[in-house]
Amino acid sequence: MTDYAIAGRNLTMQFGTFRANDDITLAVPAGERRALIGPNGAGKSTLFNLxxxxxxxxxxxxxxxxxxxTRVPAxxxxxxxxxxxxxxxxLLDELTVRENVQLTLxxxxxxxxxxxxxxxxxxTLAAEADAVLAQWDLGDFGDRLVRELAYGQQRILEIALAMSRNPQVLLLDEPTAGLSPADARKLTGLVAALPRTITVVMIEHDMEVAFTLSDQVSVLQQGRVIAAGTPDEVATDNRVLEAYLGEAADA
Amino acid sequence: MRGLSTGRLTALAAGLAAVAGLVLLPFLTDSFYTFVATRMLLLGLFATAYNAVFGFGGMASLGHAAFYGIGGYSVGIGVTRWDWPPLVVLPVAIVLGAAAAAVFGIMCLRVRGIYLLLLTLALAQAIAGLAFYQTEWTGGDNGIPSISRDGLPSAVREGDGFYWLSLGVVAVCVALLWMYQRSPLGMSVVGVRESEARMSATGYRTGRLRIIAFTVSGAFAAVAGVMEVYLQGSVSTANMHWQISAEVLVFAILGGARHFLGPFLGAVMVTGLEVWVSTYTDRWMTVLGIVYIATALFLADGVLGRAGWAVRRAKDLRAGPAAAPAAAPKDRTELPAEAPA
Structure with missing residues (x-):
């Protein structure tokens, strides 16, 4: 059996009468880059929260x-x-960038x-925090309140904070959402450069970003995994095309 | 560099002047104003302790009268029944206040916002009810009168001496709170205020941090309650009245709950205003009501919040038009949304 870094098996999440996740199984081997794609409301963020x-x-x-x-708290x-x-x-908006890093460390x-x-x-918190800031090009913003940062910098800070803890598994929820094309490219580059010792699962709406960064793609729709495979396989899968283009094809 | 060191020197000089003024105050005024100043110090400590939960913890408690009152009854019962000296009363009060606050914190783990406000109010009313009905211990409605200060060293028993004792106790407590608030523990409580999800995803036990904030706050609130009862010489259910919880909330908002010394300033301002207004009219409660309303409408980020904004804006104006404009003062949404008008 492969060593899975993180795996969900037969996950179901019921909110009242709404089933956000319906018997989802997702197993990600160590070191893999896995993208989760799917239309809004497919259950991707719920799966992350699980x-x-x-x-x-x-x-x-x-x-x-x-x-x-399963029963271990966050x-x-x-x-x-x-x-x-x-x-x-x-983020901790009313604290400074440096304090955010120091608290994380x-x-x-x-x-x-x-x-x-x-x-x-x-x-050595102060020195370590400054090293993290320098590593992620945030050195000039250490004393700024997080809420004063541009949105792109906040997204980078989120990843910097996550990475500062030397995680073995990193979950990225739409890392490029809301970013300008230039910032999105920068962030894509940063994620691509993460060491292969880390397993990365990312939710990504931008297909280009998802397909560039991932080894494997899982497609969710209405709380189920409807397809999984390499980016190339998924890109030509009829069910996926239908899920994404269904409405456009009908029109 | 030069500008910075000049600024530091100014701050140092201002600090020394303030300390000298506080120490010498009994020589500068009469006994009435020394009494007023003692009350200001004690209420200032109470408000600073309260803010560990309210401003820094982001939890609007309406139950802090319980911890204040527990401190008060520790003096009343301990001194009249067993002749406890202050060095016994104080630790007992701190432990009881902290324990009660920890229970409040545990009970409030699953509630937020307005529900936390109501739950803390209910818990505090339950404790006040206990004080009211356990007449054998508390004297019920009459309370415990004529509590002796004989346990105190004679030098600090009366008037000016008691003022200096209060100044010392308050200074030590405020310094301890200041150290706690800036420490990793205190800062992580602020982190929970900012984002509980972020903090738990970072590895913090957020529930425990909320309980710690309550415990620290309750311990120091009890110290304020102890000193107040030594000052007044009596304790009754009035020391646990919910109005005290409401007043300390207003102290914090009025002075600026996001600033460490804001609540202290608020306590000083309201107490001073009360004394001043009382020389003109008996309608202090009306004036207090107007102050509450004005605070809610115009000073939601407090006096220090306003002052900080003005200073930043002045700096930016001096820096020239190229500099980024200062952020406007945050509106009411910045404060815990449940803060009542």
């Missing part, structure tokens, strides 16, 4: 690095090596328990 622990599935299981984490999955970004940028060690010294003076 994988990362923001939601508990109605039925089915989630395994992370070989461990059953903060403990994070400590096991899972990092995620959010579809709508969700502090969670990785006993530093987050310190209650008598300023955040920036604990251990």
């Amino acid at each position: 994988l990362a622990g923001q939601l508990r599935p109605t039925s089915g299981t989630v395994t992370l690095l070989g461990r059953d984490v 903060h403990r999955r994070a400590r096991l090596g899972l990092a995620r970004t959010f579809q709508l940028t969700d 502090a969670a990785q060690s006993s530093a987050h328990r310190v209650f008598w010294r300023p955040l920036g003076s604990v251990g």
Whole structure:
């Protein structure tokens, strides 16, 4: 059996009468780049929330690095090596960029328990945070409040924060959504350059980005996986074309 | 560099002047104003403690009178029954206040916004009810009168001495709160205010952080309650009245809940206003109501929030038209949306 970095098996998520995910199985081997595509409302973000622990599935299981984490809360999955970004940028807006990085790093060690010294003076947090900022070209913005950053920089900061924790599995929820073409290209380049030791699962609406970055593509529609395969296979799959172009073909 | 060091020197000088003024205050005024200043200090500490939950934790509590009152009854019961010295009263009050606040925090784990406000109010009313009905211990409606200060060292027992004692206690407590608030622990509570989902996805136990914020806040609120009862010499259910919770909320909003010293400033301003208005009219409650309404309408980000905005704008204007304009002060949505008018 292949070592799956992250896998959801027979995942079903029921919200009242609405079934957002319907018996989804998705297993991503270590090191793979997997794209999730599908029309709005297909259940992609719900699936992410099940994988990362923001939601508990109605039925089915989630395994992370070989461990059953179905009942493990989000903060403990994070400590096991899972990092995620959010579809709508969700940063600590009223804190500075540097504080965002420092708090993220502090969670990785006993530093987050310190209650008598300023955040920036604990251990090597300050130096480590500045190194992260420099690495992601955010050095000039360390003292700015996150809400003052341009949207593209906020998206980059999200990935910088996720990567600063040296995750083994990275979930990216629409990393290029809402970005200008130039920013989207920059971000695509950054994601493409991530080391292969990291398993990346990404939701992406931009087909070009999804197909460039991924080894495998899973297509969701109405809460089910309707197709999976390499980008080339998926691009020519009739069910996929129908799902995406159905309305246009009917018109 | 030069500008920076000049600015620092100015700040240092202003700080020293403020400290000197606070220490020398009893020599500058009469005993009435020294009493007023003592109250300002104690309410300022209460408001600063409250803000660990409200401004920094993003949780609008309407139950802090409980912790304040628990501090008060610790003095009343401890001193009148067992002749406890202050060095016993204070730790007991801190432990009881922190424990009660931790329970509040646990009960509030699953509620947000207006529901948290109502739940904290209900819990505090339950504790106030306990104080009202356990007449054997609390004196019920009459409370506990004539609590002796004899346990205090004679130098700090009365008037000016008690003012200096309060100043010392408040300074130590505010300094401890300041250290906590800037620490990784305090900052991660602010992180939970900003985004609970982000913090838990980063590996933080957000529920525990919320409980910690309540616990810290309750402990220091109890200290304020202890000192207030030593000052007044009596304690009753008035020390647990929900109106005290509402007042501390207004202190925080009026002064600026996003600033560490904002709530302290708010407490000083409202207390000062009360004294000043009382010399002209008996209708203090009417004036207080107008202050509440004006705060909600025009000062949602508080006096310090407004001042900070003005300073930033002045800086940008000096920097010339090329500089980015200062962000307008955030409107009411920036504060916890449940803050009542």
